[in-house]
Amino acid sequence: MTTQWFGERVERREDQRLLTGAGRFLDDAGHDALGVAFVRSPHAHARITGIDVADALDVDGLVAVYTWDDLPGRLADPLPLLIPHPDLTHPRTQHALARGEVNHVGEPVAMVVADDRYLAEDAADRIVVGYEPLPAVVGIGHARSAEHLVHADVPGNVAAVTTQELGDARAAIAAAPHVLEFDLAMERSLSSPLEGRGVHARWDADDQRLRIRTSTQTSTGVRAAVASIFGLPDVAVEVITPDVGGGFGTKVVHPYPEEVLVPWAARTLGREVKWVEDRYEHFVSATHERGQEHHVRVGFDDDGVILGLDVEFWHDTGAYTPYGIVLPIITATQLPGPYRHRHYRVTFTSLYTNTVTCTPYRGAGRPQGCFVMERTVDRIGEELGLDRAEVRRRNLIGPDEFPYDFGMVFQDGRPLIYDSGNYPAVLEGVKDLVGWDGFAAEREAAAAEGRRLGIGLACYVEGTGVGPYEGGHVHVETNGRVMVATGLTSQGQGHETVFAQIVADELGVDATDVYVTTGDTRRFPYAVGTYASRAAVMSGNAIALAARQVRAKAIRIAAEALEAAPEDLEIASGVVQVRGTPSRGIPLAQVAVLSNPLRYAFSKEAQAATQFASPPDPEVPPVPEDDEPGLEARDYYSPVRSTFAAGMHAAVVEVDPDTGEVDVLRYAVVHDCGPLINPMIVEGQIHGGVAQGVAGALYERLAYDAAGNLANASFMDFLMPYLSEVPTPEIGHLETPSPLNPLGIKGAGEAGVIPGSACLAAAIEDAAGVRIDRMPISPPELWALIGEEAGT
Amino acid sequence: MRATFPVSAPPDAWAALTDPLRLAAALPGCRSVTPDADGDGALHVVTEVAVASVRGLWAGTVAPVDADAVRVRGSGAPGGVDLVVRADAARTMITVEGTVDGPLGTVGSTVLAAALRRTAEDLLAAAAPASSPDAPGQPHPPAVAAGPAVGATVPAPRAVGAGRRRVIAATAVGAAVTVIAAGRRRMRRRAG
Numbered sequence: 009m010t011t012q013w014f015g016e017r018v019e020r021r022e023d024q025r026l027l028t029g030a031g032r033f034l035d036d037a038g039h040d041a042l043g044v045a046f047v048r049s050p051h052a053h054a055r056i057t058g059i060d061v062a063d064a065l066d067v068d069g070l071v072a073v074y075t076w077d078d079l080p081g082r083l084a085d086p087l088p089l090l091i092p093h094p095d096l097t098h099p100r101t102q103h104a105l106a107r108g109e110v111n112h113v114g115e116p117v118a119m120v121v122a123d124d125r126y127l128a129e130d131a132a133d134r135i136v137v138g139y140e141p142l143p144a145v146v147g148i149g150h151a152r153s154a155e156h157l158v159h160a161d162v163p164g165n166v167a168a169v170t171t172q173e174l175g176d177a178r179a180a181i182a183a184a185p186h187v188l189e190f191d192l193a194m195e196r197s198l199s200s201p202l203e204g205r206g207v208h209a210r211w212d213a214d215d216q217r218l219r220i221r222t223s224t225q226t227s228t229g230v231r232a233a234v235a236s237i238f239g240l241p242d243v244a245v246e247v248i249t250p251d252v253g254g255g256f257g258t259k260v261v262h263p264y265p266e267e268v269l270v271p272w273a274a275r276t277l278g279r280e281v282k283w284v285e286d287r288y289e290h291f292v293s294a295t296h297e298r299g300q301e302h303h304v305r306v307g308f309d310d311d312g313v314i315l316g317l318d319v320e321f322w323h324d325t326g327a328y329t330p331y332g333i334v335l336p337i338i339t340a341t342q343l344p345g346p347y348r349h350r351h352y353r354v355t356f357t358s359l360y361t362n363t364v365t366c367t368p369y370r371g372a373g374r375p376q377g378c379f380v381m382e383r384t385v386d387r388i389g390e391e392l393g394l395d396r397a398e399v400r401r402r403n404l405i406g407p408d409e410f411p412y413d414f415g416m417v418f419q420d421g422r423p424l425i426y427d428s429g430n431y432p433a434v435l436e437g438v439k440d441l442v443g444w445d446g447f448a449a450e451r452e453a454a455a456a457e458g459r460r461l462g463i464g465l466a467c468y469v470e471g472t473g474v475g476p477y478e479g480g481h482v483h484v485e486t487n488g489r490v491m492v493a494t495g496l497t498s499q500g501q502g503h504e505t506v507f508a509q510i511v512a513d514e515l516g517v518d519a520t521d522v523y524v525t526t527g528d529t530r531r532f533p534y535a536v537g538t539y540a541s542r543a544a545v546m547s548g549n550a551i552a553l554a555a556r557q558v559r560a561k562a563i564r565i566a567a568e569a570l571e572a573a574p575e576d577l578e579i580a581s582g583v584v585q586v587r588g589t590p591s592r593g594i595p596l597a598q599v600a601v602l603s604n605p606l607r608y609a610f611s612k613e614a615q616a617a618t619q620f621a622s623p624p625d626p627e628v629p630p631v632p633e634d635d636e637p638g639l640e641a642r643d644y645y646s647p648v649r650s651t652f653a654a655g656m657h658a659a660v661v662e663v664d665p666d667t668g669e670v671d672v673l674r675y676a677v678v679h680d681c682g683p684l685i686n687p688m689i690v691e692g693q694i695h696g697g698v699a700q701g702v703a704g705a706l707y708e709r710l711a712y713d714a715a716g717n718l719a720n721a722s723f724m725d726f727l728m729p730y731l732s733e734v735p736t737p738e739i740g741h742l743e744t745p746s747p748l749n750p751l752g753i754k755g756a757g758e759a760g761v762i763p764g765s766a767c768l769a770a771a772i773e774d775a776a777g778v779r780i781d782r783m784p785i786s787p788p789e790l791w792a793l794i795g796e797e798a799g800t
Numbered sequence: 801m802r803a804t805f806p807v808s809a810p811p812d813a814w815a816a817l818t819d820p821l822r823l824a825a826a827l828p829g830c831r832s833v834t835p836d837a838d839g840d841g842a843l844h845v846v847t848e849v850a851v852a853s854v855r856g857l858w859a860g861t862v863a864p865v866d867a868d869a870v871r872v873r874g875s876g877a878p879g880g881v882d883l884v885v886r887a888d889a890a891r892t893m894i895t896v897e898g899t900v901d902g903p904l905g906t907v908g909s910t911v912l913a914a915a916l917r918r919t920a921e922d923l924l925a926a927a928a929p930a931s932s933p934d935a936p937g938q939p940h941p942p943a944v945a946a947g948p949a950v951g952a953t954v955p956a957p958r959a960v961g962a963g964r965r966r967v968i969a970a971t972a973v974g975a976a977v978t979v980i981a982a983g984r985r986r987m988r989r990r991a992g
Contacts, residue, residue: 062914070852073908118910123853276906 052716114292180316184307203253226537462775472755473545495535516579541755697760
């Protein structure tokens with residue numbers, strides 16, 4: 009009887025370490041390293057007129073101060089444009105240290121290295137940078153007006169304009185019996201992982217190797233950039249991602265200035281150097297997201313069926329565009345959601361502002377797209393007096409319509425084709441879970457008590473598991489341990505557990521015998537990174553394929569040893585045996601010994617693999633042609649395109665009209681990410697995602713003033729909800745397999761956050777009776793809206 | 801590297817620095833100043849250098865280039881230096897240009913420039929006859945002001961007090977300033 013691991017609620021392997029304080033995070037390394045502090049711009053936009061470090065010389069323990077003038081060779085160039093795009097006509101990336109001009113508060117101007125971080129900060133405090141302030145461009149309205157420019161050579165502050173169209177949306181809308189036109193907006197926020205960024209670097213002069221630890225979502229990305237910029241051989245740069253206390257997207261940016269400056273300083277000084285981001289630095293130098301304004305025109309028939317949708321939106325990209333236009337592309341291509349569109353046109357403008365650069369934050373453009381689409385469907389229901397769930401049902405793509413081709417290009421440069429799904433079943437599921445059909449009575453009963461309840465619903469489709477590829481290496485050691493490595497990184501998702509589950513099933517071993525390493529270029533040098541809900545799909549499948557190779561090899565070797573036919577063998581509990589005859593078996597550990605012909609035995613068991621142990625076939629070399637020593641394999645998974653997960657959220661809220669306070673009474677999620685490897689981990693992802701969705705809807709925003717100062721750059725002022733504010737969602741699963749990958753799985757990492765603002769806006773609008781067309785919304789804002797409504 | 805900075809010194813300070821003995825006294829951390837045996841105006845300087853956390857003994861020569869500039873070359877634990885130090889005619893601006901390598905080359909150009917400027921200012925201040933011998937952080941001027949014979953080595957008193965807390969860049973800029981001053985005196989003498 010073999011144990012099935014896939015699909016089980018296996019406890020997370022990493023939790024023993026992480027929950028008992030035994031995790032090894034970035035700051036746990038390099039106790040004796042030199043400390044780094046950065047002098048960052050206090051101005052949103054200014055010319056640098058001088059940098060005076062004289063007073064810093066009085067700090068005992070100062071090692072060095074670096075400015076742009078000190079940066080050699082390619083380190084002095086702007087940082088790489090990570091994702092170029094033909095429509096990105098005016099890309100701009102920052103210099104590792106500001107070159108004469110700063111474009112947002114927090115941009116690094118000088119790097120201070122000292123015996124420790126305290127001294128580095130003392131010295132940084134004494135450095136006087138002369139600035140000649142320039143007009144700051146803050147907010148989309150200001151950027152669009154182009155009254156002032158962020159970059160003098162970028163006309164109109166426009167980085168890119170892109171249009172995609174399915175059918176002829178404008179003609180379809182013109183011919184539609186009903187047309188609505190309105191604006192929708194979402195504000196800027198940021199990832200705020202509990203652990204900020206950090207980099208530790210050591211130059212090994214003996215080996216001529218640079219070893220970098222960085223709290224990143226892509227160790228191979230950092231490695232490639234550092235090797236390229238420094239002109240070092242790839243093998244001379246090792247990048248290791250230790251335990252990471254959350255990333256949520258912002259840590260996929262690479263190289264951040266600190267990721268090239270710290271290694272460069274380590275090599276220059278011949279000393280270990282470490283920088284750990286503080287919370288203020290995170291607010292003003294780790295990337296942000298979400299700020300977008302949208303104009304919507306929609307045409308529909310008397311039944312609420314959408315005939316044409318025309319969306320124009322403006323994306324605030326911040327000061328630079330290292331990540332290209334991926335975010336607005338995702339909004340544009342994920343906005344259609346689970347609905348059948350015949351005529352859809354979307355055009356966006358990506359605008360520079362003198363604020364922190366924007367790159368994906370969990371959800372990555374989808375929360376905005378979902379907000380636009382779902383608010384639009386709610387408006388259609390309101391206009392026609394139809395039930396909002398019914399309007400959705402009438403527009404859903406049917407289960408028999410897959411693959412569903414939008415004729416557009418997705419964020420990975422591949423066609424936007426939904427691979428599989430069952431959206432009507434998801435809708436029925438979430439209606440049941442939240443009590444949609446019985447809500448009218450519930451609302452009435454509450455109203456009789458003077459309470460104002462409302463219900464909302466939001467649907468999303470999420471492209472997950474984007475390419476180009478990931479790889480996996482599976483190695484059965486002679487001690488029976490199964491060592492697994494994949495190149496992408498972990499930020500606490502549970503990769504060590506789910507990848508072990510996959511290998512355990514493929515190889516017929518116990519998951520506790522499987523040891524998974526992620527994000528270490530020494531163990532697996534080819535990888536892309538952890539983003540876009542892709543780790544399970546990409547590395548999970550790659551590891552499964554590698555494990556299948558190992559299985560085939562193990563059976564071939566065991567068949568020879570057991571003198572049995574390979575097709576009669578199975579692997580169960582780590583033993584290769586004749587099916588149904590466990591007495592005729594050989595442990596995988598011993599198969600691993602036999603897989604590697606030896607001259608020198610290293611243990612009693614290893615004697616079996618030595619030259620005189622068994623009569624050899626004189627005509628076959630010890631390692632036959634096309635074979636390799638060792639019970640190991642490496643394989644890759646590269647999908648033709650993304651696989652599309654889907655889900656729907658529904659919420660019941662109570663609004664207090666006297667205070668504007670919103671209380672989330674119930675939150676229901678039905679999610680379909682294909683077969684679940686570990687339902688507990690998927691639910692954990694949904695819990696966390698819902699928390700971030702609620703946070704984005706009701707609490708978190710970045711308060712930039714007109715001069716570009718971030719007024720709430722601390723956890724004192726930036727409202728991150730506690731557990732007390734976050735509802736525990738009721739969760740239902742559907743498991744529609746993907747036809748695109750061997751395991752049939754889809755990603756689940758970001759789903760929970762995507763419909764939060766759309767769902768809660770709908771519920772609040774329903775409860776308060778006021779139009780909600782921008783998120784997040786605070787109690788004072790809601791209170792004011794209720795007051796306006798009452799006054800009219 | 802290249803750095804330009806203003807200096808201000810009492811009128812007599814430059815002149816006072818023509819005396820290797822006074823220079824040796826005024827240059828913090830200076831071990832010795834030896835006029836070159838050829839009498840060409842070059843000085844051989846051995847001094848302690850401390851810029852940021854780079855510290856150690858440094859030996860080099862300071863040789864006149866023209867009336868307003870000297871070339872400072874030398875090496876030691878802190879690193880190698882090859883700099884031309886030029887003063888403007890009014891003696892209000894100093895420009896330093898050249899290369900610095902080794903540990904001194906890793907501290908950052910702004911730190912080097914600030915250290916050079918501070919050394920020049922400290923040196924000029926210390927060399928001024930008006931400066932109080934008991935001023936805190938100032939090296940004591942030597943008791944004897946008579947110039948030594950060419951080729952003789954002037955041992956310098958160890959810098960006291962100033963060294964530890966304040967990071968003193970006792971680079972050869974000080975000596976350079978001296979030689980510039982000396983050069984101008986010679987020029988004047990010849991012109992006279």
